[in-house]
Amino acid sequence: MSTDTDPERIIGEFYSEFPYPWHAERLTAPDDPGLYPALLAQELGDFTHRRIPRDARVWVPGCGVNQALIVALRFPDAQVVGSDVSADSLELCRTAARQVGADNLTLREEGISDTAHRDAFDYVVCTGVIHHHPDPGLLLGRLAAALRPAGVLELMVYNAHHRREITSFQEALRLLGCAGDLAAAKRLAGALNRPSALTRQLREDLGEPEEQFADTWLNPCERNFTVHTLDRLAAAAGLALEAPCATPLAAGLGLDDWCPPFADGQLARRAEALDDVDRWRLTQALTVDRSPLLWFYLRRRDNPWPLLGERDRDELFLDSVVAPVTARERVWLRGRSGGYRPLDRTLPLLPGPAARTDLHEAADGRRTVRELTASWPEPPSGDALRRLRLGLTVPAAPYLRAATAG
Template sequence: MKQLNQTAGLLQTDSIEVADTANTEFYKRFPYPWPPMKFSYLTDPDFETVMLNQSIGDWQQRTIPRHPDIWIAGCGTNQAIFTALRFPNARIIASDLSRNALDISATIAKELQISNLELREESINQATYVEAFDYIICTGVIHHNTDPAASLKKIATALKPNGVLEVMVYNEYHRVTIRAFQKAIRLLTQDEKTHERNFEQELAIARALVMHATTEISLYDSLLEYRDCPEPMLADTLLQPIEHYYTVESMETLLDQCGLRLQAPYLNPFDKASSTFSWNIEFEDSKLQHQYDQLPDSRRWQVTNYLKLNHSPMLWFYVQRKDNVAPRKTEQQICEEFLATRFVKPTTTQRSFILTPQSSHMYELSAKEIPFPATPEERSLRRIYDNFDPEKTAQENLNRLGVKTTFHIVNQFRLKLTTSLFPYLQAVS
């Protein structure tokens, strides 16, 4: 049987129950993530749903309804809060096996007066939902399970036939340094006879290596970034007991086994910050560019993954069921529809709950209302945005501005103008 992924981590087990117990104990000790400086929301309750639909290439904005059923499969301490604020008209269930994480979420939800969220203490491996959700979020979760395919099948069963799953698993090439560090920690701390683990001992050794790393250690530069990080981040990144990691190719094989298919990349703020979010390479050789652009989407993403290695984006994708009635749109088709569509500049305002540790309340609502979205920072995007005529199609606007409409160029402008991460234009459906 073809190997689907690589495995690492500090615990070696084939038991789903043992893995669930280990993860429960781990996140009881290290609640993840830590409280953010602010939680923001938009005053237009439909804004995020519209942009989510556009992100998967639905210019009619029908795939995700205005009042969706959403499941966060492994919510941690704050993902449920962010999601409830993003989709105020949604009915949201957030699951986690950590009671501690759920208690933190519940406290914040109560303080922010969130009413569209239900928190449930449950493992995704024990979930019994059947075709219940329009949108499922599962990021950084299944790769911490003994059998990711079994976990993912549970999630696939919970997805409505035309629903969308947002899933993230570790990119193999992002974990090379971490894998070496984990193996060193295991050798330094694990009892050779009993193989028992001690989180506190592992944490102490990890801290010592991070704080006192010298240039003799090849990992020196990689470890420096963890010196001032919060303890939960250090633990989740370096000490998580179980992990699997993938390439685009092995991730697609995993999805196929679970009756799922890749739909589109999820553009995330982490890749944006490091300028590594693009799954499309621009070559100087025009023949090579044409050959590359003509590849099926997932095969092109595989090439990108292999050529960019640790500089390739995170494996964070929108996924749909293979038996979805609607045929999958290729990026080429999405770009063609983008060119034929008229767009307006959406406007709303953003408000924020600010962390106030010295106050009687953990978060307080700021009086400021900030216009949203802001003007694009990138010069080429700002030129199109500032001169965009809502009475004309995107094709007509780009032609008028002298922009070439090759697939690569159009796809970059589509991604950077009409998606959740770059929500500057809204389709006129």
């Protein structure tokens, strides 16, 4: 039962005052319902596309304003449940879902700690949520219990190296008796008169939309992680880190590259010999404030699929026959009046200039990536191979699809 100190009630009220994030400017849905299950399987190293069922059961706890709808549109044959403690965020999501006609989405007002799902979901997406609870391990235990044995959890938690100034400022606001007070936070940000990383970062963020500023600087509760502490939290919940998740947000911030940040051959070989978790720890230790977002896929320890390493996934990619994605996207744009309106045509999914378009253009559904790249002056290997795979074959870069399965 809720009491005055119930952390889920407090966070629910906070996110009802500042629903997060603001509405997406555009929503999209592929015209091929199998596309995103296949791309998600590919990111996990399954180029046969058997790991994620098209009619998956999906849960998006702490879905906020957009996320459950974005997932429901990407997985149109799935049954998607979105849940949140903020009634206002859910209402905004419900209205948008009605406007785009997403009928595979159910929304529930509930805290994760109140859920009791068992072996229920193939895919759980929980980003930016469990770190807002004083006991994130309790919530992670609920998510782990909800996963089917072969299921996958997409999880993002705060990276401690990104949050030093932010948690300091939150503490200062608490000491001044102004926790959660947006006007006081802005006044304080403007009044600080000694230059520091804190003042610089705060002033930059004053130009952000209010919800963004509040989400960052005013949060009533946050816990931060390193790869090591997240790995331990996962283990305590019966989970293991499986793979980093590529996301447009991380790419846009330049905080997405888990390859160790040095080129020395001898040391690079040592780094490559580490197991994945230790190599990610190494990268975080050496990139500190520029280390990647802690956005990972996790799996139950009893998952029947073999646990692949990053190197295994790279090799499987090299040996897969690939073809350009032919699916097109339906698009809705958010108008001035606030509603979503469909575009009158579908759009192709084409890689931007940052991707290796030469591989995309050469992919013919007959040859493997190894064959397609054999004649390149430097056939991809190591970190370059990993970046090639992640730049073309995953949900965040939906451009190449293995041709070995439908």
